[in-house]
Amino acid sequence: MEVPGRVWAEVDLGAVRHNVRTLRRRSRAPRLMAVVKADAYGHGAVPVARAALAGGADSLAVATAGEGAELRRAGIRAPVLVFGDLTPEGLRAAARERLAVSAHSVPSARRIAASGLDLEVHLKVDTGMNRWGLEPGEVGAALKALGRTPDGVYTHLACADSDPEATGRQLALFDSVLAAHPFGGALAHAANSAGTLWHPGSHYGCVRPGIALYGLHPAGDAGDPAAEGLRPALALKSYVAAVRRLEPGEGVSYGLTFRAPEPMLAATVPVGYADGYRRALSGRAEALIRGRRRPLLGRVSMDACVFAADREVRVGDEVVLLGEQGGGAVRAEELAARAGTINYEITTGLNPRRVERSYADVQGS
Template sequence: MHGSDAFDAAASFRPEANDRPTRIRVDLDALSHNFHALQAHAGVPVMGIVKANAYGHGLVPVARHLQAQGIGQLGVALVEEGIALRRAGVTVPILVMGGIHAPQVGQFLACDLEVTVSSIAKLRQVEQAAASLGRQAVIHLKVDTGMERIGVHSENAGPLIEAAVASRWCTVKGIYSHLACSDDPASPMTHEQRHRFLDACRHFDRIGAPMPLRHLANSGGVLHFPDTCLDMVRPGIALYGVMPDPASRATVALKPALSLVSQVVYFKVVKAGRTVSYGATWTAPADTRVVTVPIGYGDGYPRSLSSRGEVLVRGQRRPIIGRVCMDQFMVDLGPGGTAYNEDEVVLIGAQGDDAISCEAVAHAAGTIPYEILTGLNARIPREYIGGASSGGPAA
């Protein structure tokens, strides 16, 4: 085959998304369990946070599944995420929690997305867009109680509340703040933030306006501070079965929804004294058996796991040796270890009687579980098991 014939043959080949030996498995039944368990524990409705590609689990499939499970509200960070969900047929209310950019406000309204309003100036931008489109805007007021990120300071929230309540073009559905230290159940800051937030909310009573939905609790709040649950909660990482911090307590029985798996693609014996990978940072102390795994930092698997991380091969923990490459890394089986091409390698998840948690990977990498999950990029195909998507195609 030559020239254009070869090109035509390559162009006609359409591999399935799950042909790559490296993949993410998302257990939708685990996601369902976590949603219902967190809602029961909080005793109020859940806003499922699906920003950042649903913490690496897949924005659209996760949102569709939560909608099928009866969730009443979703939260995203960017208007683009909300638009993607609307285009995918997700119909439940969606709050965009990030700061708004004036030229984008019309997109919020056109796609029926709820808007975070964090100042009177932002309120005026929303009113102007709503008036020009002739559409009512649904808004949530953002109060800063200690993050110093976005939101009016709690002690200065009165004028914003009054202006929002009086607005002709805005309907105040909610008021919220974000907890800075709730991942640590011993931190006193959460109680102070709750006090500041509730004091700001009392301004609705002072002016005789109906109280909107008050939402304050994130994952840490739900797990550790039940008095922050108020009218609705916003669990993020806990929804996916991962603890937000080493100090967190497992007050709710959660199930990890994500596994990261690959396969052995090469086996060799590395002689004593030979080095492995870039920089020659690891030297074989004796003849040892080494396998290559086709995933690397180009997929979002941290380079900081070089000679620090572990994987499961044939039910045994094996160390990563040498530097993690962009697309591959090497694993030491030891002098007597055995593995064959296409054997499964588990980077996050269970195999046999052992398991490697996302939290353990984050600890080894010197980071937090949030960064591990959200760093797993689109180069890795996702496949969904359980739920209504059992047996369906990978995404």
């Protein structure tokens, strides 16, 4: 772990609880499964899982058996579903840790049955994303291979944030699968964050939001979380380590891609792409220092970058790379658009070996 004080993430667990409650209000489903895979999208799986459960989540989801085991090691006893494919070793770990598993294909249903392990199983059906899951025509064979009624049956929506017609087609196909087979009391689920917010027809027995738990907008690089009643949970901060004067024509950082057009001040901040502050932001992002937006000058390097400054800016000043300061805000959606990516990758890409995380409840419960 890094020595504190260089670059840090502040995670507001009150915001996570608030977002869970907001999503529950928007959902018709009796249950909510909080998706905390990938270390809770870079926010820290264990504290976020606890906050989500305290906010009203009924269960959790992760991508791998290892992620589920981390929750169990922390003493979290809530139901946990593993979305990802599991090898025989992965299935044994899931049984040991009491994690529910996904059957993605007929061979995976067969492997689960052959393991002889006492596992909760959710069948995953591919209704159009063409990534994971049983083709609708394979569901009968998977049920036969499994040899019993699954505990859950689910699908994943490819574009609930952007294409209502394609989403409608996926849901119609899912409905036809649910009607065609004897699923008994299996829990049906389909809605990611976008489905939870905008497609009531996807709610079924349980919604499965991820990105919105963190107060981030499901559109990825656009949209205002506040317009959906969501509160961003993570702020990324650093400090001004040096202030220097640039003469006209002097360049900044590798490649000298920024040249000072006139005499100006520049603040060096010890955050770089090794921390997860992406190099694609070079020359494009802004940060807040002393309550004002300051353009990033030139390239982001591995451990540092440089922002425009003025005489107000002092060594030691707080720099808000993501989050709020003095009434202004830099949102993950803005950084994503500027870096040519999505908010998911902005927070998930933070490097926990370098970015110290602290937890607070600054927005209350």
